[in-house]
Amino acid sequence: MDQEEGLKALDNIVTQFNTYEDFLDSQITTVDLYYLEDETLARQLVELGYRGTGERVKREDFEARKAAIEISRLAERAQQKTLTSAGKDLQDNFLMALAMREEDNRNGKLSVLIPRTFPNKWLEH
Structure with a gap:
C-alpha cells in the first residue's frame, strides 16, 4: 500500500470513529473479551498489532489526522467565497x-x- 492509499485508509478510519478507543473497540471480538476478560488488555493488544480484525493505527497518527481533518473542515467553513457580483458596475x-x-x-x-x-x-x- 503506497502512502496516498494509507492516508485515505486512515482518513476513513478517523472519520468513522469519534475516539481512538472506539476504533480499538471495533477491532475487538467477543471471543477476545471472553478469553482475555479485560477490555483494557484487549485494547492494548489491538494497539500493539497482536490482535484485531483490521488495520493497525497508532494513537498519535489517529489523533494527528483527526486534528488535521477538523482544522481543514473549520478552515473551509470560515473561508469567505467572493460573490460573483462583487466589484461589478451593474446598471440593469x-x-x-x-x-x-x-x-x-x-x-x-x-x-x-x-x-x-x-x-x-x-x-x-
Whole structure:
C-alpha cells in the first residue's frame, strides 16, 4: 500500500470513529473479551498489532489526522467565497436585484428562480 492509499485508509478510519478507543473497540471480538476478560488488555493488544480484525493505527497518527481533518473542515467553513457580483458596475435593475440576493442564495437562505421567459439581453451582462 503506497502512502496516498494509507492516508485515505486512515482518513476513513478517523472519520468513522469519534475516539481512538472506539476504533480499538471495533477491532475487538467477543471471543477476545471472553478469553482475555479485560477490555483494557484487549485494547492494548489491538494497539500493539497482536490482535484485531483490521488495520493497525497508532494513537498519535489517529489523533494527528483527526486534528488535521477538523482544522481543514473549520478552515473551509470560515473561508469567505467572493460573490460573483462583487466589484461589478451593474446598471440593469434585474441584475442589481440578483446581486442583492446572491449571498442569501449561496447560503441557502433564499432561492431565486429565473424563468426562461426573461429576455436574453438581461442575461448578457
